[in-house]
Amino acid sequence: MINIPDIANATPIQILFCVLSVITLATAFLTIYSKNPIHSAIYLVISFFSIAGHYLLLNAQFLAIVHVIVYSGAIMILFLFTVMLMNLNKENEVHKPRVTRLGAIVMFCLMCLVLIAIFINSKPIVGDYTTTGEDYQSIKVLGKVLLNEYMVPFEFASVLLLVAMIGAVLLSKKEKLEK
């Protein structure tokens, strides 16, 4: 079940986790809630940075750096560029009908309830977390795993990125009129 840690003698790591979680959830919600798409993009950047903080807290340095570079760097620049290209920073969006919005809220609550109930009831995670002191997530180990066992998927990922780049260029090219 949910064990609420007592706030009085919480360790610094617990406090850090709580602060990061609140920032993540609040900015993710504000991304959806704010009317201006530029503000949404800014909130999404903050959310991505706090998720990178979670990765650092879990001692996954490589993923934290890659997350900051890929998400906060590349993807958010793409989003902002598209928003500004379409000149969408006006707050003139028509809302969905009231029934649909109510349905979305009910769906949100139900999905939270069902998923949390599944995770609580399916298999209670008991026991302490044991550390063997083995190095399993430094960049050295990750590189060895990535280039030994996952060599073929790694190469296919590069092919995927190449195909996506060509596809994006072709899609956004201006279509010539038929003569």
Next chain:
Amino acid sequence: MNNILNQVGIENYIFLSVILFCIGVFGVLYRRNAIIVFMSIEIMLNAVNLLFVAFSTYHQDAQGQVFVFFSMAVAAAEVAVGLAILVSIFRNMGTIDVGNLKNLKG
């Protein structure tokens, strides 16, 4: 730093990921702006990635992090192609309201 899961607990990471994922689903259902819908999809992908990393730490296995690496590559490709599609939709129809894209409705 080694025993963060002793101090925080894997359940709290599960709750965080579940709520983040549900916020993403809520965004897809709630908004009409296609760019915000894309951002919600990114939030959902990030929730799953966070759970992958937490369980990778829980099992002390590097393979979860490798999988997160691949899913980041797929997310980058998806965003590039999706935004290109959005730009061409905007060029053809003058709007990216998902309520207006119903030419295939039959």
